Amino acid sequence: MSAPSGGGASRDGYGAALLEMLDDDKVVVLEADLGKSTKSCLFRAEKPSHTVSLGIAEQNMMLVAAGMSTSGYVPFASTFAIFTERGFEQVRNGIARPNIVVHLCGSHGGIHTGTDGSSAQSIEDLAIYRTLPNMTVLHPCDDVSAKALTLALRNHDRPSYMRTARNKVPRSYSDESSNELKIGKGYVHRTGDDVAIIACGVMVNEALEAAEMLAKSGIQATVVDMHTIKPLDTNLVTELAKRCGALVTAEDHSIIGGLGGAVAECLVSHYPVPLERIGVQDRFGESGGSDELLEMLNMKAKNIADAAQRAISRT
Amino acid sequence: MGLEIPELESMAKRCRRNIVRMVYGIGAGHPGGSLSAIDMLTGLYGHRLRVDSDNPKWSDRDRFIMSKGHASPGVYSILHERGFLTEDDLASFRKLGGSCQGHVDMKWCPGVDFSAGSLGMGLSFGIGCSLAAKLDGSDRTSWVMLGDGELQEGQVWEGVMSAVHHEIDNLTVIVDRNGIQNDDFCETQMRMFDVSEKFASFGWAVMEIDGHDMAQVVDAIDWADQVKGGPACIVMHTVKGKGVSYMENNPKFHGAAPNEEQFILAMEELS
Numbered sequence A: 001m002s003a004p005s006g007g008g009a010s011r012d013g014y015g016a017a018l019l020e021m022l023d024d025d026k027v028v029v030l031e032a033d034l035g036k037s038t039k040s041c042l043f044r045a046e047k048p049s050h051t052v053s054l055g056i057a058e059q060n061m062m063l064v065a066a067g068m069s070t071s072g073y074v075p076f077a078s079t080f081a082i083f084t085e086r087g088f089e090q091v092r093n094g095i096a097r098p099n100i101v102v103h104l105c106g107s108h109g110g111i112h113t114g115t116d117g118s119s120a121q122s123i124e125d126l127a128i129y130r131t132l133p134n135m136t137v138l139h140p141c142d143d144v145s146a147k148a149l150t151l152a153l154r155n156h157d158r159p160s161y162m163r164t165a166r167n168k169v170p171r172s173y174s175d176e177s178s179n180e181l182k183i184g185k186g187y188v189h190r191t192g193d194d195v196a197i198i199a200c201g202v203m204v205n206e207a208l209e210a211a212e213m214l215a216k217s218g219i220q221a222t223v224v225d226m227h228t229i230k231p232l233d234t235n236l237v238t239e240l241a242k243r244c245g246a247l248v249t250a251e252d253h254s255i256i257g258g259l260g261g262a263v264a265e266c267l268v269s270h271y272p273v274p275l276e277r278i279g280v281q282d283r284f285g286e287s288g289g290s291d292e293l294l295e296m297l298n299m300k301a302k303n304i305a306d307a308a309q310r311a312i313s314r315t
Numbered sequence B: 001m002g003l004e005i006p007e008l009e010s011m012a013k014r015c016r017r018n019i020v021r022m023v024y025g026i027g028a029g030h031p032g033g034s035l036s037a038i039d040m041l042t043g044l045y046g047h048r049l050r051v052d053s054d055n056p057k058w059s060d061r062d063r064f065i066m067s068k069g070h071a072s073p074g075v076y077s078i079l080h081e082r083g084f085l086t087e088d089d090l091a092s093f094r095k096l097g098g099s100c101q102g103h104v105d106m107k108w109c110p111g112v113d114f115s116a117g118s119l120g121m122g123l124s125f126g127i128g129c130s131l132a133a134k135l136d137g138s139d140r141t142s143w144v145m146l147g148d149g150e151l152q153e154g155q156v157w158e159g160v161m162s163a164v165h166h167e168i169d170n171l172t173v174i175v176d177r178n179g180i181q182n183d184d185f186c187e188t189q190m191r192m193f194d195v196s197e198k199f200a201s202f203g204w205a206v207m208e209i210d211g212h213d214m215a216q217v218v219d220a221i222d223w224a225d226q227v228k229g230g231p232a233c234i235v236m237h238t239v240k241g242k243g244v245s246y247m248e249n250n251p252k253f254h255g256a257a258p259n260e261e262q263f264i265l266a267m268e269e270l271s
Helices: A010-020 A039-048 A056-068 A081-096 A125-130 A141-154 A205-215 A235-245 A257-271 A290-296 A303-312 B005-026 B031-048 B072-081 B087-091 B122-136 B153-166 B195-201 B214-226 B262-269
Strands: A028-030 A051-053 A074-080 A101-108 A134-138 A160-163 A188-189 A195-199 A221-223 A228-230 A247-254 A275-280 B063-067 B142-147 B171-177 B203-212 B233-239
Touching: A010 A039, A010 A101, A010 B005, A028 A039, A028 A056, A051 A056, A051 B153, A056 A074, A056 A205, A056 B122, A056 B153, A074 A081, A081 A101, A081 A125, A081 A160, A081 A290, A081 B122, A081 B195, A101 A141, A125 A257, A141 A160, A160 B005, A188 B171, A188 B203, A195 A205, A195 A228, A195 A257, A195 B195, A195 B214, A205 A221, A205 A247, A221 A235, A221 A257, A228 A257, A228 B122, A235 A247, A235 B142, A247 A257, A247 A303, A257 A275, A275 A303, A290 B005, B005 B031, B005 B072, B005 B087, B005 B214, B005 B262, B031 B072, B031 B171, B063 B072, B063 B214, B072 B087, B122 B142, B122 B153, B142 B262, B171 B195, B195 B203, B195 B233, B203 B214
Parallel strands: A028 A051, A028 A074, A074 A101, A101 A160, A134 A160, A195 A221, A195 A247, A247 A275, B063 B142, B142 B171, B171 B233, B203 B233
Antiparallel strands: A134 A228, A188 A221
């Protein structure tokens, strides 16, 4: 993928991956009027015969996708993350329960979405989809990794939810490193033994910055991109708990039930160590710039670095 | 299968007996909407649907989607007639590990194409099946049965709109207009007005029939097959609990089993 200097938004990676699947006549793309935003429009422009417009009607889209899947197709359906939630019960009862392979993409997730305000900022999607048996839940951090993970879904044998983000962030992956990505395996960007920061989505970049800050204070941090929230890479989390003894999670999502919740559950069951959770602290967002909101909600790199110090101090 | 009308009528009567047996056997289930739907189910499976009990997952089979999934005894009884299910399967209704789950479930029961139970979802699934058939260049078709109370779910109308937009003419919806839902008569819960007019206003071809007249049932199925350029809707006027005197048009038997005395009476009436 050619790299615009300003980095990449994960939604662009989703659109780019769909274009890579144009030759596969079993791949179908479903839209609910937001193809220009989720980037499925790129596929539609090239292959309208395999693109289904369902209008502003998400519940219907979910199960049209399910019907196509049971007829031999591999559906990639997208809308905004928040609007997928309108079809949650359809996903629960009509997709996850019968384990029908539908790949659902919710774009514009998190408060990073910005000026649209709280109605558009899904901060609970990862949590709710994670509760469903059979579901795989992904949240890549940039366009390069989003492309790689979307392509990996082509042959994934379970239904999935992937959250993408609206805005560009500095890239954490090259084309080469993204080839190493595997669904269900966290990617270690940086290794240190004092604390581990486990992040997803746009917060991976903040976590890498935090690690730089900590290094200046003599604290060596491991940074993991936990792009797969479910199934969680519990082997890696447990190993980090044993090696570092203190963990921080960082997500553009409620601290309840998402990455922080998943890591907490894992630690409690396998190897309890101090954990600090950076994310949205049980409140809704509001209109503002992405960085302004991260600042206001104490989700910037410096907040992650402070949380790392707190976690270490609790050991 | 192409059975004659008297054979279909006999088959429907056998199904009615099995519906009541299943519900009585476990002391739970939904007899009313199974009995209202069973003549159409018999017409579909006995006269029209291209399915194969030796190969239930045959990719080019016609799809039948029972969106009102609580009417599962009706589906199980007709699948039994077509060789998908044994007597033992029917006896497993609502029991732990049984193929006949409380609501129809494709993961548990051969011949079931959609896991229903939550109302309003089946039409969307049927649209997906029909779109896939068109992409495949196949002549297979999808048939979706909705309850009339189910039409209160908003998702139904999302599907109704999209089926016309995509000119899906390998799809037929059958509305079981029995006039009763869980709590009471539909008219007291949410007035329905003219169901046919609603579908027609969205651009569907619509035919109204008496859903207990087997000749009309078969004619309507044949009519739906001939509709081109868009989807077809059969609104069938039915009686909830049809065939069992005390269940007929009685909201109490939407989701309740007969007691022993009532069971014996039902078996006499359906003999």
